[in-house]
Amino acid sequence: EAQVTQNPRYLITVTGKKLTVTCSQNMNHEYMSWYRQDPGLGLRQIYYSMNVEVTDKGDVPEGYKVSRKEKRNFPLILESPSPNQTSLYFCASSFSREVQPQHFGDGTRLSIL
Amino acid sequence: GENVEQHPSTLSVQEGDSAVIKCTYSDSASNYFPWYKQELGKGPQLIIDIRSNVGEKKDQRIAVTLNKTAKHFSLHITETQPEDSAVYFCAAVATGTASKLTFGTGTRLQVTL
Numbered sequence: 001e002a003q004v005t006q007n008p009r010y011l012i013t014v015t016g017k018k019l020t021v022t023c024s025q026n027m028n029h030e031y032m033s034w035y036r037q038d039p040g041l042g043l044r045q046i047y048y049s050m051n052v053e054v055t056d057k058g059d060v061p062e063g064y065k066v067s068r069k070e071k072r073n074f075p076l077i078l079e080s081p082s083p084n085q086t087s088l089y090f091c092a093s094s095f096s097r098e099v100q101p102q103h104f105g106d107g108t109r110l111s112i113l
Numbered sequence: 114g115e116n117v118e119q120h121p122s123t124l125s126v127q128e129g130d131s132a133v134i135k136c137t138y139s140d141s142a143s144n145y146f147p148w149y150k151q152e153l154g155k156g157p158q159l160i161i162d163i164r165s166n167v168g169e170k171k172d173q174r175i176a177v178t179l180n181k182t183a184k185h186f187s188l189h190i191t192e193t194q195p196e197d198s199a200v201y202f203c204a205a206v207a208t209g210t211a212s213k214l215t216f217g218t219g220t221r222l223q224v225t226l
Contacts, residue, residue: 004156033213042119042202042218043157058213090156098208101147104156 002027004105006091012111013081021076021108023091031094032074033058033102034066036087043090049074050097081112115140117205119217126193127225134220136203137185143205146186148177151200151219160201161188193224 004025013019025032033048035058045058049068063085065077074093078085088109092102116139126132138146144165149157163170163177163186170177174193179186186205190197203217 040122040218042216044216045213048213092156097213100145100206100208100214101159101162102214104149104158106154106156 002103004091004093004103006089006105006108008108009106010109012113014113015082016080019078019081019110021078021089021091021110023074023076023105024072025074025091025093025103026072027093027095027103028071029093029095029103030071031097031102032068033092034064034074034076035090035092036060037090037107038087046076046089048097078110081110083112086110086112115143115205115207115213115215117203117215117217119203119220121220122218123221123223125223125225128193128195130193132188132190132193132197132222132224134188134201134203134222135185136187136205136217137183138205138215139184140205140207141181141184142207145206145208146177146179147204147214148175148188149202149204149216151202153199157202190222193222195224195226198222198224 030051034046035043047066049055091105094102119136147162150160151157176189201220206214
């Protein structure tokens with residue numbers, strides 16, 4: 001089954017404690033992206049990756065890092081989480097940036113205390 | 114960059130009635146317009162999309178219309194059912210360019226019995 005898998009699905013943690021949210025897709029997609037979803041703001045792109053070792057900033061990259069060492073994986077790293085990063089996060093992938101649509105994971109709800 | 118506005122933010126209809134959600138976009142270069150449905154606890158799922166070379170597309174009870182001149186597109190759901198209750202997002206992008214998928218802020222649709 002074609003899917004985008006995120007882990008963990010839920011996480012409560014404290015300010016400053018480094019965390020990583022993993023994302024894996026099994027569709028051999030080149031393009032992967034991270035979004036955060038906040039009430040009234042829709043989905044905003046954090047970072048994206050066009051292919052292995054190629055990443056770039058989206059609209060709201062501050063406080064986040066990503067890496068793309070393998071085609072299927074695109075982890076989101078919060079080096080020093082802060083309360084304003086409390087949000088619902090989605091990973092998505094597509095064949096390429098030019099060829100839509102994007103397939104989304106089921107989300108990771110992060111609470112930073 | 115692209116800006117997508119979506120209305121209404123909430124919509125309540127009775128089962129069997131039709132629902133219409135409207136979006137406007139700002140970038141005349143945008144040429145791909147997907148609609149996503151997000152159920153509780155799930156990631157957005159593509160339900161229908163339209164490209165700028167067509168004015169309307171239908172898939173059973175769901176249809177999307179596009180007016181390129183006015184830069185707006187709409188989602189129409191006929192004969193609504195309780196399982197249509199969800200949050201719906203529109204989005205726009207100019208594929209083949211360096212632009213990204215820009216989402217509207219979402220519409221919460223409630224179908225009442």
